[in-house]
Amino acid sequence: MPNSLTHAPVPALLERLFDAAARYPDLWPADRPFTTAPPQERADTLDQVSMPISARGGDLLYTLVRATRPATVVEFGTSYGVSTIYLAAGVTDNGSGHVFSTELSSTKVAAARANLAEAGLDRAVTILRGDARQTLAAVPGQVDFLLLDGWKDLCLPVLRQLEPRLAPGALVIADDTGLVSMAPYLAYVRDPAHGYATVDFPVEDGMELSCRTW
Structure with missing residues (x-):
């Protein structure tokens, strides 16, 4: 199969989305502690801010999905x-x-669905609206590949919730691991007692690639 990332309309769409993301300022109120705000408040306040993965990180995701x-x-x-x-x-x-x-x-959710439709890739995706700790319960069967790129303080709880459904050899990718708020997550997956073989991958703000060994 060809590489969809190199065929129209995907390259132009990604370029436009990355450019738009780079032009949005930080809209979070300076007097409001981010980490103590409820997840829904964070999402509503920053609903105009894209916060995408890096282009190189995206290329890595594509490569890993193709390989596994x-x-x-x-x-x-x-x-x-x-x-x-x-x-x-x-x-x-x-x-x-x-x-x-x-x-x-x-x-x-509405913007992402429109972007996926423009890319011609919407049939491959189901977007679930709501708190991941509830919505992901609706995903059927075992999980073979997991990307954690939501609020950083929730990455470990989401991983722990999905752990019983991770297939042996499943890949778990966490983005922005250079942030201090990812320290509890990194401590968990890097502890051999928790069943992961893991490596830090130097992409932008850091990515952790972990393989479920149980």
């Missing part, structure tokens, strides 16, 4: 669908698999 051929891909944190496009391109070009993504912001 997962039947079920789960994404925590859709935003405007940039990372979802890379995942969807991977399963589409594999000729099998489906992406289940979840997002709190209704604005972002």
Whole structure:
């Protein structure tokens, strides 16, 4: 199968989305502690801010999906669908698999669905609106590939919730691991007692690639 990332309309769409993301300022109120705000408040306040994965990180996701051929891909944190496009391109070009993504912001859900439709990749994706700790319970069967790119303080709880459904050898990818708020997550997956073989991958703000060994 060809590489969808190199064929119209995907390259132009991604370029436009990355450019738009770079032009949005930080809209979070300076006097409001971010980490103590409820997840829904964060999502509603920042619903115009894309916060996408890096282009190189997206290329890595696509490559890993093509290589591992997962039947079920789960994404925590859709935003405007940039990372979802890379995942969807991977399963589409594999000729099998489906992406289940979840997002709190209704604005972002609508935008992501429109972007995926423009890319011609919407049939490969189901976007679940709501809190991942509830919505991901609706994903059927085992999980072969997991991307954690939502609120950083929720990455570990979402992983722990999905752990019983991770297939042996499942890949778990966490983005922005250079942030201090990802320290509890990194401590968990790097502890051999929890059943992961893991490596830090130097992409932008850091990515952690972990393989479920149980």
